[in-house]
Amino acid sequence: MTLLNPYFGEFGGMYVPQILMPALFELEKHFIAAQQDLDFQKKIDDLLKNYAGRPTPLTLCRNLTIGTKTRIYLKREDLLHGGAHKTNQVLGQAMLAIRMKKKEIIAETGAGQHGVATAIACSLLNLKCRIYMGIKDIKRQSTNVCRMKLMGAQVIPVTNGSGTLKDACNEALRDWSKNHKTSHYMIGTAAGPHPYPTIVREFQKVIGTETKKQILEKENKLPDSIIACVGGGSNAIGIFSNFIDNHKVSLIGVEPAGRGIETGKHGAPLTHGRTGIYFGMKSYLMQNKEGQIENSWSISAGLDFPSVGPEHAWLKSINRAQYVSINDEEAIFAFQTLCEKEGIIPALESSHALAYALKIMKINSKKEQLLIVNLSGRGDKDINTVNNFLKKEKYNEPI
Amino acid sequence: MNRYKKMFKKLSMLKEGCFVPFVVLGDPTLEISIKIIKILIENGIDALEIGIPFSDPLADGPIIQKSSLRALSNKNTFLEYFDILKSLRTQYKEIPIGILIYANLIYNQGINNFYLQCLSSGIDSVLIADVPIEESKIFYNNANKYKIDSIFICPPDANDDLLKKISLYAKGYIYVLSRLGITGKEDDIFSLSQNFIKRIKKYTSIPLLQGFGISNTEQVKKAITSGLSGIICGSAIIEIIEKNLINQDLMFKKIKAFVKLLKKSTKYNL
Numbered sequence: 001m002t003l004l005n006p007y008f009g010e011f012g013g014m015y016v017p018q019i020l021m022p023a024l025f026e027l028e029k030h031f032i033a034a035q036q037d038l039d040f041q042k043k044i045d046d047l048l049k050n051y052a053g054r055p056t057p058l059t060l061c062r063n064l065t066i067g068t069k070t071r072i073y074l075k076r077e078d079l080l081h082g083g084a085h086k087t088n089q090v091l092g093q094a095m096l097a098i099r100m101k102k103k104e105i106i107a108e109t110g111a112g113q114h115g116v117a118t119a120i121a122c123s124l125l126n127l128k129c130r131i132y133m134g135i136k137d138i139k140r141q142s143t144n145v146c147r148m149k150l151m152g153a154q155v156i157p158v159t160n161g162s163g164t165l166k167d168a169c170n171e172a173l174r175d176w177s178k179n180h181k182t183s184h185y186m187i188g189t190a191a192g193p194h195p196y197p198t199i200v201r202e203f204q205k206v207i208g209t210e211t212k213k214q215i216l217e218k219e220n221k222l223p224d225s226i227i228a229c230v231g232g233g234s235n236a237i238g239i240f241s242n243f244i245d246n247h248k249v250s251l252i253g254v255e256p257a258g259r260g261i262e263t264g265k266h267g268a269p270l271t272h273g274r275t276g277i278y279f280g281m282k283s284y285l286m287q288n289k290e291g292q293i294e295n296s297w298s299i300s301a302g303l304d305f306p307s308v309g310p311e312h313a314w315l316k317s318i319n320r321a322q323y324v325s326i327n328d329e330e331a332i333f334a335f336q337t338l339c340e341k342e343g344i345i346p347a348l349e350s351s352h353a354l355a356y357a358l359k360i361m362k363i364n365s366k367k368e369q370l371l372i373v374n375l376s377g378r379g380d381k382d383i384n385t386v387n388n389f390l391k392k393e394k395y396n397e398p399i
Numbered sequence: 400m401n402r403y404k405k406m407f408k409k410l411s412m413l414k415e416g417c418f419v420p421f422v423v424l425g426d427p428t429l430e431i432s433i434k435i436i437k438i439l440i441e442n443g444i445d446a447l448e449i450g451i452p453f454s455d456p457l458a459d460g461p462i463i464q465k466s467s468l469r470a471l472s473n474k475n476t477f478l479e480y481f482d483i484l485k486s487l488r489t490q491y492k493e494i495p496i497g498i499l500i501y502a503n504l505i506y507n508q509g510i511n512n513f514y515l516q517c518l519s520s521g522i523d524s525v526l527i528a529d530v531p532i533e534e535s536k537i538f539y540n541n542a543n544k545y546k547i548d549s550i551f552i553c554p555p556d557a558n559d560d561l562l563k564k565i566s567l568y569a570k571g572y573i574y575v576l577s578r579l580g581i582t583g584k585e586d587d588i589f590s591l592s593q594n595f596i597k598r599i600k601k602y603t604s605i606p607l608l609q610g611f612g613i614s615n616t617e618q619v620k621k622a623i624t625s626g627l628s629g630i631i632c633g634s635a636i637i638e639i640i641e642k643n644l645i646n647q648d649l650m651f652k653k654i655k656a657f658v659k660l661l662k663k664s665t666k667y668n669l
Binding site: 001002013014015016018020021022160161166170173174178181275277280282285291293 | 453454455457458460461464468471476477501502503504506507508528529530531532533534551552553554556558561576579580581
């Protein structure tokens, strides 16, 4: 019996081999106890403030919106130690692992941001760590692989299947089935079997809590829309969660349309998938008509996942959040625009959210509107990808 | 009396253990897969466990994973799988046939519809690799509606609560795991502790079959003498398929010899 509800409406649950259930029950029990333990909370707050660098700023774009009545603020998770919002929750999970007396961490990573954050937390808190990463992602995110290794993490290449995040997730779960007595599986997003979606949301909630306080201080009102990219959905659920009850604030999740929805090469299960069971949860999935999981695609490795966290599936089902998609080209354009206009290099993931904000701004250029974009990470890791894309565009070569 | 009950009753009278091979349907092709299944049945196995290939089989090790991918590369449909199962049932009326499947494949067809198809194809049991007993209710109720046995997995570290629950719901047999982790063959001789087997038997009299890592006769003998009703062997057979893809005659010959050997070892010392 679980202590918390494992479902969000009809989504969520614990669809794992029986062998993993004790590990999930143990994790849930320790998480609940830790949430009520003031000393644990104090230690996490201290790490977030004095190690990771919270609170992160809420930056008003100065040049991007000139000529319109739109005001766009960026929640600067790119300035967090590690370069992305991932650090928030890995510190929490690493502390939980220590509380459960686990000596080793297993993790998976796509873009490498979660891998880097995991390596950071493990290095700081003296935990051994092994990180599964698809062979394709290892190639396109070599800088992050280097960072992980520098911090002492073992990076294990996954050659099965498509060699991306999906396969790394499967491999990490397999490792955990064998080693859960001594190892904690640090899932990188608000997806997977219960209690992960809840744990990750609670540790990422700090983004939304700070954002609400900061926007009220700066504008004395709540925003019209909050826009965040959605792969698994952790940065989005982190910033959404403190605004869910504020019904006038529109919550917008942006999925990757990749090379175009019509090409099938996308990563947009919420907008173009259907309900299924995969990676331990019931949620929206990219699948063929026989129910086999399809490979996703995005120029941003961090969004390249064929499913999505169950709370997003639920928010969509009750019409509390709206989900849209942005293709590779639009994301690259937003990436370049933010670099040129504001001197900020956004992660390709976050560029999807920014691209949608630019779309809203363009459609309603005369309307007074206040938008917040969650800039979930910095884009130094993506510079080669962007450069290659632009070169190929220029010479009109197939991507 | 259902086929599992009849089979276990017969084996108990003969003082033999039960030998259940596992293969993935469609590996390497549907045609060869059918031949392999017929070889298995005609060489003395007691029941059959058939895997329906899935793209992301996270409970399985590399050998079964590759087997699923080989099968999937043929792009067969569910309809074809069920047609084959139905035809096997027509040819082999007595042998219990179970399928091992992942939840999304059932969910995708509609849970009720899936179990109805199982009934009309003569399937005796369904084991869903990624549905623990805690999530099994809707699948279990539909299975019961069509008189399909639900097979549950019992990990080697199960506590009394789980043992009670499995004993309450299990039908057909209980799939007891040799060890933690995923499927795969092992050469070591391992055995479940007598104490653990006694604990399960305290709650249920349903037959217990041991699976995961079984690849040699010594392991089979050890399982039978430990008080288990038999064993399930998958990866070791599938490895023969994998290693002999270019020489089917040799593949069939080796499977036949291996199956006969393992079945013979279930007759040991009872």
